[in-house]
Amino acid sequence: MTEYLTHIWRPIPGGRHAFPASALRESLDDQVKSHCGAEAQAARLHDATEIDWIIEPTCNTCWKILKENP
Numbered sequence: 886m887t888e889y890l891t892h893i894w895r896p897i898p899g900g901r902h903a904f905p906a907s908a909l910r911e912s913l914d915d916q917v918k919s920h921c922g923a924e925a926q927a928a929r930l931h932d933a934t935e936i937d938w939i940i941e942p943t944c945n946t947c948w949k950i951l952k953e954n955p
C-alpha cells in the first residue's frame with residue numbers, strides 16, 4: 886500500500902504550519918505558502934531544527950483547514 890503525502894507540517898517563526906507537500910520541491914529561494922496563508926522561504930522547510938519543532942505552537946488555522954478538507 887502506497888500513501889501519498891498531500892501536506893507536511895513544518896515549524897517556521899510564528900508557528901508550526903501545514904504546507905502542501907509540493908512546497909518541498911520548490912527552489913530553496915522561493916516563497917512557499919502554508920494552508921493558512923503564512924509565507925516562508927522554501928529553505929526553511931528543509932532545515933527546521935528540533936528546537937523549532939519544540940518552540941513553535943501548532944497553527945490552529947492550518948489544523949482546522951485540514952480537518953475540514955482532508
Ligand SMILES: [Zn+2]
Pocket residue numbers: 900901902903919920921922923944945946947948
Ligand atoms: Zn498555519
